[in-house]
Amino acid sequence: MTAYADTMKLWIDSAKACSQLAIAAMFLPVFFIRELIGVGQEKPLSSAQDESFVSSWIAFILAIVLSHTYQITATKLIATNGKLNVWLFPRAQYWSMLASLVIGLAFFVRGAVHSPLAATSSVDCSHQAPQVRTTNSLTSAPV
Numbered sequence: 001m002t003a004y005a006d007t008m009k010l011w012i013d014s015a016k017a018c019s020q021l022a023i024a025a026m027f028l029p030v031f032f033i034r035e036l037i038g039v040g041q042e043k044p045l046s047s048a049q050d051e052s053f054v055s056s057w058i059a060f061i062l063a064i065v066l067s068h069t070y071q072i073t074a075t076k077l078i079a080t081n082g083k084l085n086v087w088l089f090p091r092a093q094y095w096s097m098l099a100s101l102v103i104g105l106a107f108f109v110r111g112a113v114h115s116p117l118a119a120t121s122s123v124d125c126s127h128q129a130p131q132v133r134t135t136n137s138l139t140s141a142p143v
C-alpha cells in the first residue's frame with residue numbers, strides 16, 4: 001500500500017468519526033426537549049420545537065451526507081492512486097462536512113438558549129448547603 005493510500009484512509013476514518021458524531025448529535029434536541037425542558041412523552045416534539053433545532057437537524061444531515069460522499073470520493077481516489085478525470089472536490093466535501101457539524105452544534109446551542117420553555121422551566125437552584133459542625137479533637141467540644 002502506498003503512502004497516498006495510507007493518508008487517504010486516515011482522512012476516511014476522520015470522516016467516519018464526523019459522521020458518527022453528527023448521528024449522535026441529532027438526538028441532542030430530542031434529549032433537551034424531553035428531559036431538560038420536561039416535555040412529556042405524550043406531547044409531540046413540535047410543541048417545544050424551535051426553528052434552530054430544525055436547522056441543527058438539517059446541518060447534521062448535511063454533515064452525514066457529505067461524510068459519505070467524501071468517503072466514496074476518497075475510495076475512488078485510492079483506487080486510481082489520486083488520478084481521476086472527474087472533478088470530485090474531496091477537500092471541499094471534507095471541510096464542508098466539518099463546517100456543517102459545527103454549524104449544527106451552533107444551531108442547537110442557539111435553540112437551547114432561546115427556547116421559550118427553557119426560560120419558564122421550573123428548576124429549583126435555591127437549595128442551601130448543609131451546615132457542617134466541627135469539633136476540637138482534644139476537648140470534643142464544638143468549635
